[in-house]
Amino acid sequence: MTTPYTITRVGDAYHVSTEHVNWVLVEDGHDLTMIDGGYPANVTDVERSVREIGHQMGDVRAMLLTHAHVDHLGGLARLAATYDVDVWTGPVEVAHAHREYLQQLGPLQLPLLLWRHGAIAWLADIMRLGGTDREGVPQARAYPTAGLDLPGAPVPVPTPGHTDGHTAYHLPASGVLVSGDALITGHAVSRVNGPQLIPRGFSHDRRVTVDSLEEIAEVDAGTLFPGHGPPWSGSMREAAELARATANLARP
Ligand SMILES: [Zn+2]
Known part of the structure; x- marks a missing residue:
């Protein structure tokens, strides 16, 4: 199965955007760091995107996971196993990545979203992409508190x-x-x-998600590479303010 994507390059970073989820490749000479890896069914799309920017999977020195939801972890888990690559994530997220627990909507909660515009087509698509897969990433480890020494120097x-x-x-x-x-x-x-919080129901703790916008606002960057939706240019403070506005407008 092939999923179309759009690649946007900013500096040494490549945002690979599909209709339903994105991943990022960071180039440092011959080496790459991969951030997230799409749904389970996106494995061949990730491999194709690596080739398209002039690399091969053997150039991937490390994989970073933003969080352990199946749309970000699924493809990464399979690629990490196939190519024997280190996987790093936040210290608190490790147990989630190991599937010691699952903070994600399951088959019983998904129907609660069906009142939303576009949700039935979305649900059919994510089933096709392996959205109910429960596989974890057993090799995921917590990134060191001293920071990461990886291609592209991600912080x-x-x-x-x-x-x-x-x-x-x-x-x-x-x-x-x-x-x-x-x-x-x-x-x-x-x-x-444009910049927004992910729709209500997808986040484990909406209030803490709103609080974390302040962490984003303080980052000195001119481009946002999100997990869903296209890249966005502007200050992170502006992005956070726009998201906060949509959060306030959203229904409780
Ligand atoms: Zn996601």
């Missing part, structure tokens, strides 16, 4: 709320913030375009 920005251990990654050399699902710019079940 973790803890942004809990969407999941307890969610982490965004700042790429200072490229002026990019990879925000995962702490801040997105579009979603199949959202009518809003």
Whole structure:
């Protein structure tokens, strides 16, 4: 199965955007760091995107996970096993990545979303992409508190709320913030375009997600690479303010 994507390059960072989820590749000479890896069925799409920017999977030195939801972890789990690559995530997210617990809507909760615009088509698509897969990433480890020494020099920005251990990654050399699902710019079940919180119900703790917008606002970057929706240019403070406004407008 092939999923179409759009690749946007900013500095040494590549945002690979599909209709339902995104991942990021960071280039440092011959080496790459991969951030998230799409749904389980996106494995061949991730491999294709690596080739398209002139690399091979063997160039991937490490994989970073923003959070352990199946749309970010699924493809990464399979690729990490196939290519024997280190996987790092936030200290609090490790147990989630190991599937010691699951902070994600399950088959019983998903129907609660069906009142949303576009939700039935979205649900059919994510089933096809492996959205109910429960596989974890057993090799995931907590990134060291001293920081990461990886291609592209990503800097973790803890942004809990969407999941307890969610982490965004700042790429200072490229002026990019990879925000995962702490801040997105579009979603199949959202009518809003531009910086926003992920639709209510997808986040484990909405209030903490709103609090984490302040962590994002303080990042010095000019481009947002979100987990869902297209890249966005502007200050992170402006992105956070826009998201806060949509959060206030949203129904309780
Ligand atoms: Zn997501």
